[in-house]
Amino acid sequence: MKRILVIDDEADIREIARMSLKITKQWDVLIAATGNEGVAIAAAEQPDAILLDVIMPEVxxxxxxxxxxxxxxxxxxxxxxxxxxxxxxxxxxxxxxxxKAVLLKPFDPAMLGTQIERLLNWSSPE
Known part of the structure; x- marks a missing residue:
């Protein structure tokens, strides 16, 4: 099972991404509200990929x-x-x-996991 870390200061975006990836791909999704929190979680949890918001306050x-x-x-x-x-x-x-790539907001929750797989060349089990 893939593990993804979502770093975004917007709670709604974090939750939509989390639910989307859990439902469509059954991935384990970690979330962080700040860049510093995200770096700490990434170091401790070693996710397979990170989805990172560009515009966030502070860091x-x-x-x-x-x-x-x-x-x-x-x-x-x-x-x-x-x-x-x-x-x-x-x-x-x-x-x-x-x-590795740039995803545009707003993203389509139904397609987010598939977009991530395509951008990272992960093969999806059919």
Whole structure:
């Protein structure tokens, strides 16, 4: 079973993502409300992937991504960024910072797990 960590300051987004991934993929979903909390959970729990919001107060998604990449306990975990606004230049910058992909908000809860599998080249058991 895959284990995903969702880091987002919006409780509604965390809950929608959690329920979506549990129901559609039966994945174990961990949640964090801040970047610092997310880095700590990622280091302790070693999820298979991280879904990370870009726009958050205090420690934003980019600073969180950099912290994850600098930590030897978490630098191997693929990070997918969640954002409401993305330009091609921004996507290139995110990739250079180590993000595996960018998902746009609002996302379709019914398709979220499938999108994650496709972006990370995980094969879905049929």
């Amino acid at each position: 934003d998604g980019i600073a969180t991504l950099q912290a994850l990449n600098q930590n030897t306990a978490t630098q191997h975990i693929p990070v997918l960024l969640l954002t409401a606004t993305v330009r091609v230049a921004t996507q290139k910058q995110y990739a250079e910072l180590g993000a």
